[in-house]
Amino acid sequence: MNAFSKYGSAILTIIFFMSGAAKLASLDFELQAFERWGYPLWFMYLVGFIEVSGAVVLLIKPLRAIAAAGLSLFMIGPIVTHVLHAEWGMMGVALVLMLFAGWVAWQWRNMVSLAFLIK
Numbered sequence: 001m002n003a004f005s006k007y008g009s010a011i012l013t014i015i016f017f018m019s020g021a022a023k024l025a026s027l028d029f030e031l032q033a034f035e036r037w038g039y040p041l042w043f044m045y046l047v048g049f050i051e052v053s054g055a056v057v058l059l060i061k062p063l064r065a066i067a068a069a070g071l072s073l074f075m076i077g078p079i080v081t082h083v084l085h086a087e088w089g090m091m092g093v094a095l096v097l098m099l100f101a102g103w104v105a106w107q108w109r110n111m112v113s114l115a116f117l118i119k
Contacts, residue, residue, distance in 0.1 A: 005107040005108070008103070008107065009107075011100075012101055016054050020047070020050070023048025036085070051074075065104075065112045069102070072101035075097055079095055
């Protein structure tokens with residue numbers, strides 16, 4: 001595994017943690033975005049919780065690939081939202097993040113182990 005694979009998961013962790021924390025902290029730009037999209041406030045908190053939780057699980061090496069794959073699939077929602085609202089720049093960002101998470105999942109696929117949960 002090369003250095004970019006190791007640092008890639010750290011970068012992904014930071015991105016999802018910060019994005020989720022912004023939602024959980026109810027920052028104005030997040031409130032405005034969810035209102036513009038017509039989503040309820042509770043949904044913003046759910047998305048923030050999923051993003052922060054995913055970031056935390058990315059820190060657990062045996063679960064890193066599973067978390068990254070889950071976050072990659074999770075990004076389908078933001079991509080669809082941005083397409084529906086013609087936010088092409090943000091759709092591109094979401095797509096890159098989805099592909100990046102998928103790449104991290106692929107890079108860490110051989111490290112998946114649930115044995116530590118079964119003890």
